[in-house]
Amino acid sequence: MFGVKDAEKSFRLEFIDKNRGRPLFLIRFEQLKNIKLNEFLEMVPEYIVKVSAENAKFKYYILGDARILLFGIASDDELGSPLPNIDAAIGRLHDEALKKNQFDFDFGVGRTQCNYISDIDEIFAELDRSAMKNLKDNLVRWSWTYLNRANDYFATEEANAVIQPIIHYDIRKQTYSMKGGEVFVGGQLYQSYFELMSDIPDDQDLNRIELLILEKLVMACREAPGLLKFNISPQTLLDTFDSAEKAYRFKELLTRQKLAPDNIRLELIEKPYEEKETKLKDVCRYFWQFGISFAADDFGVKSQSHQVVLDLGEMIKEFKLDPISFKFKAEEDHTKFLDNLAFIDYCIRLADNREAIITAEAVDDFDTLRFLIAHQVYHFQANMFCGKMAIHEYKSLYKEMQDLPESAVNDILGNQETFIQQKEIGNIYKLARQLKLY
The missing domain is CATH 3.30.70 (Alpha-Beta Plaits)
Structure with a gap:
C-alpha cells in the first residue's frame, strides 16, 4: 500500500x-x-x-x-x-x-x-x-x-560577487598579466562577507551557511576565465563534504557554470579544525581527483597551516604569504629581515616540490614589490595593481589586462605622482593606457 x-x-x-x-x-x-x-x-x-x-x-x-x-x-x-x-x-x-x-x-x-x-x-x-x-x-x-x-x-540569480585579481609577473617576457582572482561576497545586497554574516542568527548552522556562500559565489562566476579561488574553512570541508558524492556534485556545479575544475582552487583559511573518522586529506582527495587544487592562506612564520601543507602534499598548489613575512626592512630589524628571507626561501622549496606558486598579498610599495620579485615571488594580490571588481567587469576586462610591460609598471609605481593616481583609479592597466605607456 x-x-x-x-x-x-x-x-x-x-x-x-x-x-x-x-x-x-x-x-x-x-x-x-x-x-x-x-x-x-x-x-x-x-x-x-x-x-x-x-x-x-x-x-x-x-x-x-x-x-x-x-x-x-x-x-x-x-x-x-x-x-x-x-x-x-x-x-x-x-x-x-x-x-x-x-x-x-x-x-x-x-x-x-x-x-x-x-x-x-x-x-x-x-x-x-x-x-x-x-x-x-x-x-x-x-x-x-x-x-x-x-x-x-x-x-536571487543576481551575481552578487566581487573578485580580487591575481597579477602574475612573467620574468621571461618581463610583463604583468591578470591570471584570475579570489572571489568574495559583494554587490548591492551585501558589500562583504562580514556584513552578510551579521544577518545570520546564532541558531543557524554556520557550515551550511558557508556552503551556501560557496555555491552562490561559484554560480556568480559563470563562464569566468582564469584561475578562480574560493575561501573555505577546513572544518566546513570536513563537515560538509564527507563523501565523494558531494565533491562530485560540486564538480557538476562547476561544469554547469561552464567552469573548468582545473581552474578552481579552494583556499583553506587558517582556522582550527577537528578531524574525527574522516581526515582532511581524504576529503581534499575527493576534489583533487577532478583537478580542483588547494591554497594555504596566510602562510607565515607563525602560521598554523604548516601541518595542513605537509599533510596535503601535492594537492597544495599555492602558498599565500602572510604579509608579515615580507614587511620587515633590513634597516628596521636586521634579524627579522634575515628570518623572513629564510622563510621565503623555505616557501620556495615547498612550492618547487609541489609545482606550486607563491602569492603575496597586501604589497603596498614599489620597493617591496622589487624585493619579492628578486626572491622569486611572482604572483600578487594587491590593490597596488588592481582593487576588487565586480564579476561582470572582471570578465569584460580579462583580455585587456594582459602583458603590461614591466617598464610601464616601474614608471607608474616608481613615481610618487603616478602612484597616487593609481591608488585613485584602482587599475594599473587602465592608468597605463591613459598615460600611453601600454
Missing part, C-alpha cells in the same frame, strides 16, 4: 532531486479554513504569476491536506528563472482573503539555493525548518523576518 512515508519520499524526489541546480521555494500552509483544498490550490499559482517576470514558468509540487500542506515551487527552465517574491505573493493572498472574510490560513516560506551538493534529505530538512520558522514568525507579525535579506541574497 502507498502510505504517507511513500508520498513524502516521492515528493522529495520529484521536487528536490529533479530540480538540482534551480533555486527552490517551499511554502508550508497550515489550518486552511472555509475553502475547498482544490480551489485554494488553483489560487496559489495565480498569485505567484502576478509577481513573476513575464514569460516565467514554474513547476509546482504538493504534499498534504488542509491541516498541513507543503507546496513546492521550482523554475521550469534549464538554467532556472529568477523566482518571484513568494512572500509577497502569498502575503497578498492571505491579506485579501482576510479583508473579504473569504477564508483563512497560516503560512511560512522557506527557500534555498543550496541544491547541488547537499543530500535530498538535507535540502528538504532545511526548507521545512526555515518554512516552519517563517510561519511561526508570521503568527506573531505578518512582515519580513530579519533573515529575509540574507535569504534574498542566496535565492
Whole structure:
C-alpha cells in the first residue's frame, strides 16, 4: 500500500532531486479554513504569476491536506528563472482573503539555493525548518523576518560577487598579466562577507551557511576565465563534504557554470579544525581527483597551516604569504629581515616540490614589490595593481589586462605622482593606457 512515508519520499524526489541546480521555494500552509483544498490550490499559482517576470514558468509540487500542506515551487527552465517574491505573493493572498472574510490560513516560506551538493534529505530538512520558522514568525507579525535579506541574497540569480585579481609577473617576457582572482561576497545586497554574516542568527548552522556562500559565489562566476579561488574553512570541508558524492556534485556545479575544475582552487583559511573518522586529506582527495587544487592562506612564520601543507602534499598548489613575512626592512630589524628571507626561501622549496606558486598579498610599495620579485615571488594580490571588481567587469576586462610591460609598471609605481593616481583609479592597466605607456 502507498502510505504517507511513500508520498513524502516521492515528493522529495520529484521536487528536490529533479530540480538540482534551480533555486527552490517551499511554502508550508497550515489550518486552511472555509475553502475547498482544490480551489485554494488553483489560487496559489495565480498569485505567484502576478509577481513573476513575464514569460516565467514554474513547476509546482504538493504534499498534504488542509491541516498541513507543503507546496513546492521550482523554475521550469534549464538554467532556472529568477523566482518571484513568494512572500509577497502569498502575503497578498492571505491579506485579501482576510479583508473579504473569504477564508483563512497560516503560512511560512522557506527557500534555498543550496541544491547541488547537499543530500535530498538535507535540502528538504532545511526548507521545512526555515518554512516552519517563517510561519511561526508570521503568527506573531505578518512582515519580513530579519533573515529575509540574507535569504534574498542566496535565492536571487543576481551575481552578487566581487573578485580580487591575481597579477602574475612573467620574468621571461618581463610583463604583468591578470591570471584570475579570489572571489568574495559583494554587490548591492551585501558589500562583504562580514556584513552578510551579521544577518545570520546564532541558531543557524554556520557550515551550511558557508556552503551556501560557496555555491552562490561559484554560480556568480559563470563562464569566468582564469584561475578562480574560493575561501573555505577546513572544518566546513570536513563537515560538509564527507563523501565523494558531494565533491562530485560540486564538480557538476562547476561544469554547469561552464567552469573548468582545473581552474578552481579552494583556499583553506587558517582556522582550527577537528578531524574525527574522516581526515582532511581524504576529503581534499575527493576534489583533487577532478583537478580542483588547494591554497594555504596566510602562510607565515607563525602560521598554523604548516601541518595542513605537509599533510596535503601535492594537492597544495599555492602558498599565500602572510604579509608579515615580507614587511620587515633590513634597516628596521636586521634579524627579522634575515628570518623572513629564510622563510621565503623555505616557501620556495615547498612550492618547487609541489609545482606550486607563491602569492603575496597586501604589497603596498614599489620597493617591496622589487624585493619579492628578486626572491622569486611572482604572483600578487594587491590593490597596488588592481582593487576588487565586480564579476561582470572582471570578465569584460580579462583580455585587456594582459602583458603590461614591466617598464610601464616601474614608471607608474616608481613615481610618487603616478602612484597616487593609481591608488585613485584602482587599475594599473587602465592608468597605463591613459598615460600611453601600454
